[in-house]
Amino acid sequence: MCGIVGAIAQRDVSEILLEGLSRLEYRGYDSAGICTVADGKFHCLKTIEKVQALRTEVAKAGCPGGLGIAHTRWATHGGPSVVNAHPHLTERLAMCHNGIIENYQQLKDKLQAQGYQFKSQTDTEVLLCLIDSLVKTGLDTQEAFRQALLQAEGSYALALIDREHPGDLYGARRHSPLVVGLGIGENFLASDVLALLPVTRRFIYLDDGELVHITRGSVEIFNAQGQRVEKDIAESSLDAESISKGRYRHFMQKEIFEQPQALENTAMGRLSADGIAPDAISGLAQHDLSAVDNIKIVACGTSYHAGLVGKYWLEELTGLATSVEIASEYRYRKAVVKENTLFVTISQSGETADTLACLRLAKEQGYLKTLCICNVHSSSLVRESDLSLLTRAGAEIGVASTKAFVTQLLCLLLLSLYLGEVKGTLSAPRRTQLVESIKKLPALCRDALGQDEAIRQLAQEFAGKHHCLFLGRGIMYPIALEGALKLKEISYIHAEGYAAGELKHGPIALIDKDMPVVVVAPDNALLSKLLSNIEEVRARGGLLYIFSTRSLKLKNDAHSRIFTLPDADELLQPLIFTIPLQLLSYHCAVINGTDVDQPRNLAKAVTVE
Ligand code: M6R
Secondary structure, three states: OOEEEEEEOOOOOHHHHHHHHHHHHHHOOOEEEEEEEEOOEEEEEEEOOOHHHHHHHHHHHOOOOOEEEEEEEOOOOOOOOOOOOOOEEOOOEEEEEEEEEOOHHHHHHHHHHOOOOOOOOOHHHHHHHHHHHHHHOOOOHHHHHHHHHHHOOEEEEEEEEEOOOOOOEEEEEEEOOOEEEEOOOOEEEEOOHHHHOOOOOEEEEOOOOOEEEEOOOOEEEEOOOOOEEOOOOEEOOOOHHHHOOOOOOOHHHHHHHOHHHHHHHHHOOOEEOOEEOOOOOEOOOOOOOOOOOEEEEEEOHHHHHHHHHHHHHHHHHHOOEEEEEEHHHHOOOOOOOOOOEEEEEEEOOOOOHHHHHHHHHHHHOOOOEEEEEEOOOOOHHHHHOOEEEEOOOOOOOOOOOOHHHHHHHHHHHHHHHHHHHHOOOOOHHHHHHHHHHHHHHHHHHHHHHOOHHHHHHHHHHHOOOOEEEEEEOHHHHHHHHHHHHHHHHHHOOEEEEEEHHHHHHOHHHHOOOOOEEEEEEOOOOOHHHHHHHHHHHHOOOOEEEEEEEHHHOOOOEOOEEEEEEOOOOHHHHHHHHHHHHHHHHHHHHHHHOOOOOOOOOOOOOOOOO
16 A cells, blocks of 8 residues: 655655655555655656656656655555656645545535646645645644644545745654654654664654654654644664565565464464463453453454454354454444454554454444454554554565464464463363464474475466365365465466355356366365365366375375375464465466566555545
């Protein structure tokens, strides 16, 4: 989704801005732009190509000045074009925006009546003109900015500059992230700390409704009423290594191979001999969970699939009734909230608009407590939830969620263990057994990664295919859904995940020699049922690719190819069997020549509805 960078310094800031934009590319975008101020003039360049093309234009035309803002845009209002790209400009002001101004049409009608004419189709230009119109009434830029925001409905992170005041940079946020980076004699703004890591490690995270006035030597933050607020400074522990591809060709590939280490980090310090360490979940000291009787999980995309797996664990290990919903559905229906229900959100970014909206809604709906499973400690979701369980996956740059997913799964398993102990549904020997199994998980995942070369070769067979089915049963059904999502999002091959028992209720009609059918078939209680479903495909000439447990010793034949994975505790199989499906999508995408880390039309953090 859109990315913002802003800088104010004694030196020219264009290089800082361009480097920041490059680091935000992973979020997904369709156009980019930069605007600096020098000698009382704007220097603005835009492109509908990649940030590298903008860099080339800056090298040619120059973008001088110690004050500037830059943006990568993911189109919402108005298609991707140079004219719709940010920054937008009036005679005096320039602004970049992430988010959506929902009442832009009403504001636009009013401004048109005042004589404003619009160059773009964007809601951003409308908000900018509103600020401009208030400046023209004699307000200073900061007050005009504040008053305009009081009239704006919707979500935003904004960076604003005024060519008549080259010593001031302004920012504001509501429902879209924005951080202030603190330098020495220079300061910065960005929608993500990753953009500013080359220039600082010290950050102030803005909260909703806050507006910031930044100069080279000062940072002042105000609430929506214009009162000063004091904020803490946080030191980021991210380093350059976490956002470089290292020896890998793509971030996604690197992140798939980082999974054993990521899982070790997730578990680190959180396990005791027979359960969960007392401080494994942040907030437990203030928010007791012993009264929980039901669980509601809400999330989007891959995180939703993690929630679906979590339901199996939670119900089996804790006996607590658990339901899982897609956030964009939950937020618009009249939900019945049962007494003593724990509300759980799952999100890699912690900024997904629908998930965040559900959390805010849940707080008004009488849930017992809210808990989030999230990868970003400074995110809105973590800050606004009663309890949090950080996934500790490290920065995930590839748009396709991989290590974030498996670490979300492990967090859900840890939560199940904790609640199983609290509710008395898990015996001490079973807890000890599970703890031992979790400790073996990184090694089992390393073993699964050993299939990489075999899967790379298999991907050649998928290259010319247009459709694919993924089948699983029980706890492996969500893994089939996730395998299908991964394949479609990065290789653009249409894929569907199905509960294998549903095959004969419709999708079996699709089976023919051109339709690959991927089956996740570990040795578990449902294997015999799944083997019958496999026969149904075989009997209709379908092409089967079966991922199974090594000790089962299934054999290749004319219709099926077998790939084996290590034996493991049944409860851990979802984590292990996810890995070959990620590798399959990755290699198919490479063969299809797609943009693996930034697939078309997709954004890493979906901060708008
Ligand atoms: O940041 P979140 O986990 O809340 O994001 C939710 C989805 O947008 C995300 O999982 C998406 O489905 C991924 N691109 C899938 O790989």
